Amino acid sequence: MSENRTRFRLNQNRAPIYEALEQFRKMRVVPFDVPGHKRGRGNPELTAFLGQQCVGVDVNSMKPLDNLCHPVSVIREAEELAADAFGAAHAFLMVGGTTSSVQSMVLTACKRGDEIILPRNVHRSVLNALVLCGAVPVYVNPEVDKRLGISLGMKREQVEKAIKEHPNAVAVLVNNPTYYGICSDLRAIVKMAHDAGMLCLADEAHGTHFYFGGGLPVSAMAAGADMASVSMHKSGGSLTQSSLLLIGPNVHPGYVRQIINLTQTTSGSYLLMSSLDISRRNLALRGEESFEKVAGMAQYAREEINEIGGYYAYGMDLINGTSVFDFDVTKLSIYTLGNGLAGIEVYDLLRDEYDIQIEFGDICNILAYISIGDRLQDIERLVGALADIERLYKKDSTGMLSGEYIAPAVVASPQQAFYAEKESLPMEQAAGRISGEFVMCYPPGIPILAPGERITPEILDYIEYAKAKGCNMTGPEDPDILRLNVLEHV
Secondary structure (H helix, E strand, C coil): CCCCHHHCCCCCCCCHHHHHHHHHHCCCCCCCCCCCCCCCCCHHHHHHHHHHHHHHHCCCCCCCHHHCCCCCHHHHHHHHHHHHHHHHCCCEEEHHHHHHHHHCCCCCCCCCEEEEEECCCCHHHHHHHHHCCCCEEEEECCCCECCCCCCCCCCCHHHHHHHHCCCCCCCEEEEECCCCEEECCCCHHHHHHHHCCEEEEEECCCCHHHHHCCCCCHHHHHCHHHHHHHEEHHHHCCCCCCEEEECCCHHHHHHHHHHHHHHHCCCHHHHHHHHHHHHHHHHHHHHHHHHHHHHHHHHHHHHHHHHHHEEEECCCCCCCCEEECCEEEEEEEEECHHHHCHHHHHHHHHHHCCCCCCCCCCCCCEEECCCCCCHHHHHHHHHHHHHHHHHHHHEEEECCCCCCCCCCCCCCCCHHHHHCCCEEEEEECCCCCEEECEEEECCCCEEEECEECCCCCCHHHHHHHHHHCCCCCCCCCCCCCEEEECCCCC
């Protein structure tokens, strides 16, 4: 038995929600409750599409199946097993995606007027939480790799400076890792935060595997962080929209539950919860071996892609001990501008011409998400398609933009700006004004512009360029992103 399996206190072979649903399936319960499809009988098209196995356990809370808002039996046991598997003091099953986990984490730590130290390249869910609670961001603007056009991690000295200048801040938030696989020195940041009496929060949407794979960056709980949002449906294999919120021993679980219940549904999906239960079991029992294979496939892909020419699949070679303290070797991040193609152009070609769907493409890069369900033949197909694209579509890169991050000038808090009186202006007239809304490419969902930030000509040029290249732009009230809402008065 591996060291990974022997570290657990509880029997990780258990999957209590799944087991309870299987028992329920055998019972002859007549449903006079919701959902209205009544185990699929009322919606035969849905049943035909999803299967009776699925819709038959799409049920509502009841005594044998517990209640997500106040778990006392099988859901509570599933949470205890998850906490044990991830090395946390407590774990919460989340059915509103990692967006809900991140928002609950921030809302637990912050209230109106509190300062929170964070990198600007956070997911929009973090800034959405600030809109909700009225906390004020103190940005640690990360360095940018000028060649790759990606923002890096937070340097220790940057965090130290922010803590010194803002001693009343309540928390420090860290991406572990970034979308591109970049990791900050999490252990050091946790210590600095705790020494200053602050909480340390980790957005681990892309770091589920850190808890189960050897040779990977340190996980938030192992580093001593107070809270971590873990997107199980990404690298963990659960159903889309299922997530975990982990907490350490210094955070009160009862209060966190109250915060979660402010926004999370009272009708928790048992399909999502059982997928978390089964996936946690799978990772606890087989995660170490699985992610060793994933890392091996990603490294093989990097080597093969770098032989093609024009691309740069980056990895551990980026590590510098500061802004790139560590790197997630399962991430297949690929720089594409060497072929004169924006990442989003390669993304579109892979999907439209080769029937390959990757995670995202931005101005300079693509990300192919490799995880436990991938096969070597799929990697070979991706490598072959990229070689074809280099041969058939390569062009001159002159005049192409590089960079996905522009350091913002923050004038007002996200909440102030979001709820302020606003006017709608054509994009070309918005320079110099203060944004009242978000603009971002999704994925990755990192705002180019957030409420309260000054709109600059550079930002407007970037937005127009991203639109022209075909990035999926989201956020503004105007769906065509021809106009922006700006503050009437600052």
